[in-house]
Amino acid sequence: AQRVTQPEKLLSVFKGAPVELKCNYSYSGSPELFWYVQYSRQRLQLLLRHISRESIKGFTADLNKGETSFHLKKPFAQEEDSAMYYCAPPSSNTGKLIFGQGTTLQVKP
C-alpha cells in the first residue's frame, strides 16, 4: 500500500532561516508527488508538483528515489510561509491522494 510520512508535526524557524519539510514515501512504480499548502483560514491549494520541477514562492522539492523522499525546501523562510504543508502522492489508477500527516511551519519574526 502507498504510504507517505511527514515526520515533523511542527517546524518552527526564524525569518530568513532555511527550511526543509521532510516527506518520505513508499510507492511501487514511478511516483508523481505533490506538495499542498493550507494557509490560515484558506482552502488547501497546490504548492508544487514533482513533474513540473518548478519553484513556487521560493520553494523547491527534489524527488530522491534512492531515499524515497520528496523534501520541500526554501533557503530563506518568510513569515507569510507560515502554514500547514501536506505531502501527497496520488494513487496511480484512481488519482486519489494519500495525504501525509502534515507539517505546520511556523516562521517567527
Place this chain on the structure above:
Amino acid sequence: GAVVSQHPSRVICKSGTSVKIECRSLDFQATTMFWYRQFPKQSLMLMATSNEGSKATYEQGVEKDKFLINHASLTLSTLTVTSAHPEDSSFYICSAVGQSVISNQPQHFGDGTRLSIL
C-alpha cells in the same frame, strides 16, 4: 481558473437531521470529485471518490448509507450526512479533478464545510 465552490460553509443542526453539502466546479467539468473529512489539527482523511454518472467508491470504514454521495453532473457532487449525530461533527472538504486521466492532475479544493451537530 479551476475554482471549486463548496456550500454551505458552516451548518449547525440538531441530532437526527440530515445535512446536504454541495461541491461545484465553477469553471471546469469535474469527472471526479473527492470527499474528505478533517478533524482538528489532523490531516485530511479521504472518505470517498465520486465519479460522474456512477456510484461512489467509499474508503474502508466509511459507511455509505451514512454518507450518501451523488455526482449527477460534471459540475456538481453532493454529500448528504444522514441522521447526523454529534460524532459526525467535523470539517468536510471536497476536491475536484477535471481531466479523465487523473493520476497526474492536481486536485482543486473547496473551502470546506464546518458541520456541528448539537
